[in-house]
Amino acid sequence: MSSPTSLKMSHPLYIHESFRRRRFIFYILHMWFSLIPSVFLEVGFAWLWKKIPLIWISIILVPLDILILYYLSILSAIGIMRFRLFFLKVLHTPREGIFPRKITNRDFKFYCLRNYARLFPSYLISSTPFPWFRRTLYFLAFGVRMEKYGINWDVWITPEFVDIGKNVIIGHSSTILSSLLEEDKLIIKTIYIDNNVIVGAKSTLLPGTHMKENSILSAGSYTLPFQELEANGVYHGNPAKYQKSRDDIDFSIDAV
Amino acid sequence: MDIKTNSEKSNRDGINEKIPLTTSNIYTDKNSLIILLQFFFGILVVTAVNWYPTRQIIKEKALYLLLLMPLGMYGNLWLFVFSVAVLTWIILKVLKKIHPIRQGVFPLDGNEFKFYKRRYWASYFVLWLARALPLPWVDYVVYSMLGNKVGSYVCLYDSWIDIELIEFGKNVMTSMNSVVMSHAIFQDKFIQLRTVLKDNSIVGAEAIVAPGTILEGEAILGAGCSSYIGQRLEAGMIHLGNPASKMIDQKPILNQPDAQDEEDKK
Numbered sequence: 001m002s003s004p005t006s007l008k009m010s011h012p013l014y015i016h017e018s019f020r021r022r023r024f025i026f027y028i029l030h031m032w033f034s035l036i037p038s039v040f041l042e043v044g045f046a047w048l049w050k051k052i053p054l055i056w057i058s059i060i061l062v063p064l065d066i067l068i069l070y071y072l073s074i075l076s077a078i079g080i081m082r083f084r085l086f087f088l089k090v091l092h093t094p095r096e097g098i099f100p101r102k103i104t105n106r107d108f109k110f111y112c113l114r115n116y117a118r119l120f121p122s123y124l125i126s127s128t129p130f131p132w133f134r135r136t137l138y139f140l141a142f143g144v145r146m147e148k149y150g151i152n153w154d155v156w157i158t159p160e161f162v163d164i165g166k167n168v169i170i171g172h173s174s175t176i177l178s179s180l181l182e183e184d185k186l187i188i189k190t191i192y193i194d195n196n197v198i199v200g201a202k203s204t205l206l207p208g209t210h211m212k213e214n215s216i217l218s219a220g221s222y223t224l225p226f227q228e229l230e231a232n233g234v235y236h237g238n239p240a241k242y243q244k245s246r247d248d249i250d251f252s253i254d255a256v
Numbered sequence: 257m258d259i260k261t262n263s264e265k266s267n268r269d270g271i272n273e274k275i276p277l278t279t280s281n282i283y284t285d286k287n288s289l290i291i292l293l294q295f296f297f298g299i300l301v302v303t304a305v306n307w308y309p310t311r312q313i314i315k316e317k318a319l320y321l322l323l324l325m326p327l328g329m330y331g332n333l334w335l336f337v338f339s340v341a342v343l344t345w346i347i348l349k350v351l352k353k354i355h356p357i358r359q360g361v362f363p364l365d366g367n368e369f370k371f372y373k374r375r376y377w378a379s380y381f382v383l384w385l386a387r388a389l390p391l392p393w394v395d396y397v398v399y400s401m402l403g404n405k406v407g408s409y410v411c412l413y414d415s416w417i418d419i420e421l422i423e424f425g426k427n428v429m430t431s432m433n434s435v436v437m438s439h440a441i442f443q444d445k446f447i448q449l450r451t452v453l454k455d456n457s458i459v460g461a462e463a464i465v466a467p468g469t470i471l472e473g474e475a476i477l478g479a480g481c482s483s484y485i486g487q488r489l490e491a492g493m494i495h496l497g498n499p500a501s502k503m504i505d506q507k508p509i510l511n512q513p514d515a516q517d518e519e520d521k522k
Contacts, residue, residue, distance in 0.1 A: 059307075063299040129384040130291065131284045172416060173433065201435055202464060220464055220482050220498055238498070 013115040013122075014181060018103060023116055030084070030120050034077035038069045070128060077121040078141045084117040094160060099186045108186050111179065118142065118159055161190040161207075168193055171201030171219060180207050180225065187225060194231075214246055287377040290347070294340050294381045301339040302332050337385050337394055344382045345401050351375055352403070357421065362446045369446040372439060379419045407455070415459075418467075421448065425455035431479070436465045440485065447485065457489075474506070 045065050052058050092110040099107040121141050125134060139145055142159030155170055161178035170176075176199075180187045189208035193199070197211045200219030208226035211217065215229045218236035229235050232246045306328075313321045355371040362368040379402050386395040400406040402419055407426040415430045421438035430436060436459065440447045449468030453459070457471040460479035465471070469483040472491035477483060477500060484499045494504040 055307075059300065059303045060296075062303060063296045066299070067295075127388075129295075129381050129388075131288050131380070134284070173435065202433075202462065220462075220480070236498075 013119060014112065014179075015116050015119070016103060016108075016112045019109070019112045019116060023113065026084075027116065027120065030077070030080055030117075034073055034080055034120065037076045038073045041065070041069060041072060067130070070130065071133070074121065074124045074137060077124055078137065081117050081121045081141060085114060088114055088117065094188075096161065096189050099188070101181060101184045101186050105186075107188075111186060111188070114160070122159075158191075161188060162193075163190060164193045165195040165197065165213075167196045168199070169197075170199045171203070173202045174199055175204045177205065178207050189226065216246060218243075285373065287374050288380070290374075290378050291381045294343055297343050298336045298340040302336050305335060306332065333389055334391065334394075337382070337389065337391060337398075340382050340385060341398050341401055344379055347378045348375060348402060351378065357448070359421070359449050360447075362448070364441065364444045364446050366446070368448060369441075372446070372448065376419055383419070418451070421450045423450070423452045423454075425453060425457065425473070427456045428453045428458070430459040431461035431463070433461060434459045434463045434465070438467050440467050449486065454491075476506070 042065075045061070048061070049058050052061075088110055092106055094110065094114065095107070097107070099105055101108055103109060118141070125137050125141065144157055144159060144162050145164060155172065156175040156177075158176060158178045162176060176191060176193075178189065178191045187207050191205055191207065192210045193205075194211060194213045194215075196214045198216045199205070199211070200217055200221070202220045203217050204222035205211075205217075206223055206225045206227075209223045210228045212229060212231040214232045216234045217223065217229065217240055218234065221235065221237050221240045223229065223235075224239045227240070229240070230242065234243045234246055234249065235241065236243045310321070313324075351371060351374055355367060358368060382398055383395075383402075386398040395412070396406055396410065399412075399417075404420060405423040407424050407428065409427045410424045411427075411429045412424075413430060413432050415432065415434040415436065417430065417436045418438040422436060430453075436451060436453070438449060438451045447467055451465060451467055452470045453465075454471055454473045454475075456474045458476045459465055459471070460477055460481065462480045463477045464482035465477065466483050466485045466487065468486040470488045471477065472489060474492045475489040476494045477489060478494055478496040480498070481496055481500050482498050483489065483495075487500065489495050489500065490503065492506050494506060496502040496504065
């Protein structure tokens with residue numbers, strides 16, 4: 001109720017169907033090897049269970065075991081993902097630009113493959129009720145830097161080409177897309193979000209958006225690709241248009 | 257179809273009311289550790305209940321255990337969720353006794369926001385469980401256990417709804433990806449207002465209901481539209497705009513002759 005089940009800080013992934021089919025074995029292997037450390041943990045836990053004479057101590061250890069199991073499998077999944085991404089980046093360096101949306105295109109192909117490598121750890125991080133270390137894990141996995149008090153968890157963020165500054169607040173269900181599929185083209189451009197910016201709930205940032213310092217994007221609005229939002233400006237609308245300076249907002253509620 | 261502009265709204269001016277800022281931002285802090293307590297309690301209850309019967313069955317006939325496994329797993333899921341829900345209900349009762357919920361605009365570093373964060377993290381885990389696990393109608397029961405009024409035949413699809421200070425009448429529907437909030441944070445202020453969705457009202461897909469909004473009976477907030485803080489949406493109208501400023505009467509739409517009726521006449 002407080003959050004829908006289908007949207008939990010996963011990132012918008014696009015994987016072409018042919019890559020999805022061909023590289024499926026890698027996905028299975030990724031899952032397989034990231035769960036192996038937890039198997040060792042379980043064997044150790046079973047040994048401990050036999051050793052401890054008191055039942056209530058071993059019962060108390062059960063929830064602790066589940067928690068450790070969760071974090072351990074995430075860490076191993078991230079490790080394997082970084083290993084895969086390292087090889088993909090050696091083969092082809094990710095770069096900004098507008099590319100044709102064809103399987104034969106190298107940029108498009110490696111864009112899909114990078115997304116496929118990120119699929120499993122992204123699922124593991126986003127679909128549990130435990131909120132701790134998510135920011136750290138997300139930074140460890142995808143390199144998107146986040147402020148402690150800034151970002152709401154129910155946000156879609158692309159894992160690459162995003163530059164978020166300090167003291168940024170991002171409302172829930174908003175989407176930050178640094179890559180966009182438009183007809184037969186793939187657009188990749190870095191999104192810059194400078195310091196002290198507020199992004200309202202359910203707003204969408206399209207690739208190449210530059211939100212300058214202290215600007216506000218109101219809830220429910222989206223920006224155009226390559227749009228620049230001025231410093232201290234309040235933007236609202238579909239697409240976002242300049243409304244007022246931030247200093248002019250007087251937040252007093254008489255209607256109550 | 258005639259489209260009227262809301263006369264009530266035109267009297268108010270000022271950007272503060274026209275822009276619906278509903279950014280909520282509850283970060284992970286030490287209050288979230290209460291999830292650990294709830295998680296431990298739930299597992300302990302499940303283990304304690306299962307301990308004796310499982311041992312007995314293993315001794316007698318292991319085949320029964322295998323046959324009863326699916327039923328046992330599903331039953332344990334119910335048990336886990338409800339034990340956590342009861343614990344949450346007790347925690348919230350205590351928190352509300354210490355500091356009752358008040359409505360209005362408060363400073364962000366005051367007691368109101370501090371206790372809101374506590375209540376939020378106390379109800380986070382059980383709401384996640386009720387939404388993510390494949391159990392029917394549990395989320396409505398849990399939601400009313402948190403202290404909200406939930407009428408009969410309420411239908412809440414995948415939508416963000418705040419944890420408290422929300423009233424649902426009969427037959428209310430909130431569509432996919434809509435947001436119904438009763439609190440907002442703006443710079444250094446914390447706003448907490450009761451949001452009321454009266455009988456037969458509908459919130460469209462992707463719509464945003466700002467804190468303090470009152471949807472009168474049979475009011476509809478259109479898809480992708482949003483209301484501003486403290487807005488009153490008139491009964492029997494479809495409200496459109498971002499923020500909602502236009503109104504369409506529902507009567508001409510309802511009175512349109514059915515295609516089936518016209519065929520019968522022919």
